[in-house]
Amino acid sequence: MKIEQIYTGCIAHAAYYLENNGEAAIFDPLREVQPYxxxxxxxxxxxxxxxxxxxxxxxVSGHLDLAKKTGAQIVYGPTAQPNFDAIIATDGQEFKIGNYTVRAIHTPGHTLESTCYLLLDENENMHGIITGDTLFIGDVGRPDLAQKLVSDLTQEKLASMLYDSLRNKIMPLPDDLIVYPNHGAGSACGKNMSKETTDTLGNQKKVNYALRADMTKEEFITELLDGLGAPPAYFPQNVLMNIQGYDSLDTVMAKANSPLSPDEFKTLANQSEALLLDVRHESEFVKEHIPGSIFIGLQGNFAPWVGALIMDVQQPILLIAPEGKEKETITRLSRVGFDNCLGYLEGGLTSWKAAGFETDSVVSITAEQFAAEKDQTRLTIVDARKPGEFSAEHVDGAINIPLDFVNSQLAEVPTENDFYLHCAGGYRSVIMASILKARGYHNIINVEKGMSGIRNTNTVLTNFVCPSTQN
Structure with a gap:
C-alpha cells in the first residue's frame, strides 16, 4: 500500500498521504498545503x-485551503458540525481512493467526533489504521479538551467513551495492523508518547498502558487522568478556528511578510500594542535585544511555546528574525493560529542599532561560574523546568517555577536580590528571562546551558518529590 507519513518534528505532528491509481487522499494536513x-x-x-x-x-489544519485549491472533499466523522461544506461520515462508511478503501470508524473519547480511518488495500486486506489522537504509540489521547467547548461534558465522561472506543472498535482488529497516529513525543495531546511514530497494533497491546487486556474502565479512567496537566491556553482557540474557518494562509502571508524599517517598526509597535517576538538564537538574544521584546527561538519547540505563553491567537505580533527566516517564522506561527503578524524588522538588530535606538541584554554566566559562586555563598536559584524534571534532579536549594506557569506564578519570582535562572539546556531560561524583563524584573542572572552544564561541575544536586499542587 502506498501511504506516506509526513512528520513535522517541531510540533510533533504526522499527516498522511495515500495514493493509488491516480487518486490521492490527505489525512490531517498542516496549514501549508503546497507540499501535498x-x-x-x-x-x-x-x-x-x-x-x-x-x-x-x-x-490549525489545512483542510480549507487544500479543498479550495484542489476541489477535494473534506471528510469528518459522525457528530462533527463544521461551519463549512464537508462530508459527515457515518460509522463504517467507506471511501474509495483508486482501488484502496478507507473505512471510517467512529471512536469518541478524545473528542466526540474523533474518528479513525481503517486502510484496506486493493485486495480488501487490512493494512493500517490512521488513529488521529485516539491511539498514540505508547499512549492515548487526553480526554479533557472537548469539555472546554461543551459544558456538560467532563473529562471522566470522555475517558469512559475512550475506553469503550478502544476496547470495542480498535483492539479487536488484527495484531499486524500498522498504527499511524497524529502525534509523537513532544505533543501536549498526550502524556506518555513514544519517540516512535508507527507500530503494530499487536505490539501496542503489549506495551501501551492504556491497552492492557485486564484493565477495568475505572482503572483506565484513573490512570489516564493521573498527572494530566492543564492544556495550553491556545488549544480551545485552535479548535474554534478548525470548526469555524480561518483566513487563507496566502492572505496571512501577504500581510505578515512585510519588511519594516526601524522607524516604521517602532511606530507600529507603539500604535498597535504589538508583542515584539525575537526568534533568533538565545545566545544572540542574551547579548543584545530590543527592550521589552520576548524571546522564543526558532531552533526550539517554537510554535508550542508561542501558544502556551502568548495565550491569545489574536495578539498582534512584530518579528525580529534571522535574515532569510521571516517566511518560515510566519508559517510556523500560523500553524498554531497566530495569524496577526504585522511584519518584521528589516535588517534585524543591525538596522535597529544603526538607527540609534537602544538595546538591552541579559546578564548571563557559564555553569562553571555559577558553581564557583555557589561555593562561596548561598544563592537564590530558580529552575524553569517542568515539575517532573525538577523532581528527578535539581540544584540543592533551588525553587521550581516552570516556564509553562510563569504568568500565573509571578508572585513567586524573587524581587529583593539577584537570582540565578536555569533550565535544562539554556532555551527555556532565556524565554523566561525575557518575559520577566518585559514585566520589569531585571535582577536575573541566566545560567548558560542549564542543567546540562551544571552536571559537569561540582554543584550539589538532589531529588525531591514535588507536591501535587505544582502539577
Missing amino acids: IDKATKDNATIKYIFETHFHADF
Missing part, C-alpha cells in the same frame, strides 16, 4: 478527499 499538492502532481494524481480525524486543538 506537489506530491500528488508528481504522482499524476488528483487529491480526492481530505480526511480529518477530529477538530484539532494543537494546530
Whole structure:
C-alpha cells in the first residue's frame, strides 16, 4: 500500500498521504498545503478527499485551503458540525481512493467526533489504521479538551467513551495492523508518547498502558487522568478556528511578510500594542535585544511555546528574525493560529542599532561560574523546568517555577536580590528571562546551558518529590 507519513518534528505532528491509481487522499494536513499538492502532481494524481480525524486543538489544519485549491472533499466523522461544506461520515462508511478503501470508524473519547480511518488495500486486506489522537504509540489521547467547548461534558465522561472506543472498535482488529497516529513525543495531546511514530497494533497491546487486556474502565479512567496537566491556553482557540474557518494562509502571508524599517517598526509597535517576538538564537538574544521584546527561538519547540505563553491567537505580533527566516517564522506561527503578524524588522538588530535606538541584554554566566559562586555563598536559584524534571534532579536549594506557569506564578519570582535562572539546556531560561524583563524584573542572572552544564561541575544536586499542587 502506498501511504506516506509526513512528520513535522517541531510540533510533533504526522499527516498522511495515500495514493493509488491516480487518486490521492490527505489525512490531517498542516496549514501549508503546497507540499501535498506537489506530491500528488508528481504522482499524476488528483487529491480526492481530505480526511480529518477530529477538530484539532494543537494546530490549525489545512483542510480549507487544500479543498479550495484542489476541489477535494473534506471528510469528518459522525457528530462533527463544521461551519463549512464537508462530508459527515457515518460509522463504517467507506471511501474509495483508486482501488484502496478507507473505512471510517467512529471512536469518541478524545473528542466526540474523533474518528479513525481503517486502510484496506486493493485486495480488501487490512493494512493500517490512521488513529488521529485516539491511539498514540505508547499512549492515548487526553480526554479533557472537548469539555472546554461543551459544558456538560467532563473529562471522566470522555475517558469512559475512550475506553469503550478502544476496547470495542480498535483492539479487536488484527495484531499486524500498522498504527499511524497524529502525534509523537513532544505533543501536549498526550502524556506518555513514544519517540516512535508507527507500530503494530499487536505490539501496542503489549506495551501501551492504556491497552492492557485486564484493565477495568475505572482503572483506565484513573490512570489516564493521573498527572494530566492543564492544556495550553491556545488549544480551545485552535479548535474554534478548525470548526469555524480561518483566513487563507496566502492572505496571512501577504500581510505578515512585510519588511519594516526601524522607524516604521517602532511606530507600529507603539500604535498597535504589538508583542515584539525575537526568534533568533538565545545566545544572540542574551547579548543584545530590543527592550521589552520576548524571546522564543526558532531552533526550539517554537510554535508550542508561542501558544502556551502568548495565550491569545489574536495578539498582534512584530518579528525580529534571522535574515532569510521571516517566511518560515510566519508559517510556523500560523500553524498554531497566530495569524496577526504585522511584519518584521528589516535588517534585524543591525538596522535597529544603526538607527540609534537602544538595546538591552541579559546578564548571563557559564555553569562553571555559577558553581564557583555557589561555593562561596548561598544563592537564590530558580529552575524553569517542568515539575517532573525538577523532581528527578535539581540544584540543592533551588525553587521550581516552570516556564509553562510563569504568568500565573509571578508572585513567586524573587524581587529583593539577584537570582540565578536555569533550565535544562539554556532555551527555556532565556524565554523566561525575557518575559520577566518585559514585566520589569531585571535582577536575573541566566545560567548558560542549564542543567546540562551544571552536571559537569561540582554543584550539589538532589531529588525531591514535588507536591501535587505544582502539577
